[in-house]
Amino acid sequence: MRDLSDDRRWLAVNTATVRAWSLEQVIEGCTRSGISAIAPWRHIIQQCGLARAARLIRDAGFTITCLCRGGTFTAADEAGRRAALDDNRRAIDEAAAIGAGSLILVAGGLPAGSKDLAGAHAQVRDGIAGLLPHARAAGVPLAIEPLHPMTAADRACINTLAHANDLCDELGQGVGVAIDAYHVWWDPDLPRQIARSGARILSYHVCDWLVPTRDLVFDRGMPGDGIIDLQRLRAMVEDAGYGGHCDVEIFSAQNWWKRDPDEVLRICVERHQTVV
């Protein structure tokens, strides 16, 4: 088990939480806050330039828990699905270049004009299968992240940890799961599925479910401000064998994104120590 006397070293900050910052600013700001692990989104790596980003991260001695994100496998036609695969291969190369622990995969929703949910599920399975040889060769684990069912139509049609586990069973070595408390907390089957995930758990994300929630995407809460029993969830994930970081990932258009990112990090550290 991890050493809880210095829990801060298990805190990672997803760059979406401090959305206004560039990669350079994230590294500087996290260093000021005593944080040395981050989960960057692709666009801030690309804005920095891949080679330069890799050098900055190496020089800072930072851990890259995961790269956000690949996926979006579903498309209305074959050309669209091929383009998605090409883009995912680039994402794998980026993840390898910055030493990311995994590449997060968000499935994609129903293709435009489609009501065929089972067909979308099959496209996601085929997409991951098509990506796996490149991921294995690059040594980048793929982490399927089930998203909340409210995103099924337009963002991600893999919405339960059970479904992600089923895909892992089918696809074999090189693919695991990312568990985000926000997306899965409601699931009555969660304890069983976390235990089933076991060593497949590549990444663990936290934020909180606010009551009321005013937007389906951009109204996530700081840990402790909502109703998720985060300590119980983390205990389940760690009991299943996970020994990595807790990535704090907060999409919050009306609150946290409007605040000073240094203040946001200070509160992330405090909440990580008290409620995560």
Added chain:
Amino acid sequence: MRDLSDDRRWLAVNTATVRAWSLEQVIEGCTRSGISAIAPWRHIIQQCGLARAARLIRDAGFTITCLCRGGTFTAADEAGRRAALDDNRRAIDEAAAIGAGSLILVAGGLPAGSKDLAGAHAQVRDGIAGLLPHARAAGVPLAIEPLHPMTAADRACINTLAHANDLCDELGQGVGVAIDAYHVWWDPDLPRQIARSGARILSYHVCDWLVPTRDLVFDRGMPGDGIIDLQRLRAMVEDAGYGGHCDVEIFSAQNWWKRDPDEVLRICVERHQTVV
């Protein structure tokens, strides 16, 4: 199987769809539209007066598919849970008085201040168990309606048909399920769970999932305006043995609730014939 040459007689209108109307107006308006089945909410029955409502319904020869709604079993203390049971017994009596096919049960969310999801699940189970003797004596079937997981915190902590089926297994005779396309369409386990529900299916509700959805409660779509494959879902429900109505239930603060209810009913009839 039902006679599809006159499908309109399988259309029922949930009174929430024509929210501006009183019970009298609903009966008159539905009669004008050739609809003779409704699913009323308790407050419009109470506004009319229970005895008078029962007489109006009987005189019109209307079918009451179900009464919306009982439930909300979760509370922070024993007094709260007892009050909920008392209110649910009154709801059963109202359902019996108007000849409703079932009483819809919406579980209730986490009690105020609580993060104990498993505890809330237990409160719901105990609440339904406590209600069953009264329901059985009154001859009113209880229909557990799983609500979308986005409602788990503040409205209903039963969020999958699997969970509702598990409760039915545990609680025995007198309790079944209500299936609302809006709440369950995303579930990869749905075909299996609908087949498992079988004769337990007491009520079937339709509306549509809009892309984008702008509100977690009040932005449901008219059948055909969203991405749910309603015909496939209805076929699954009917293949499982359900032979009752399709209740059109649309919460739509920014669109359908602002329109002329007669126009809304006209479109309900049209969509029921073409996409449900």
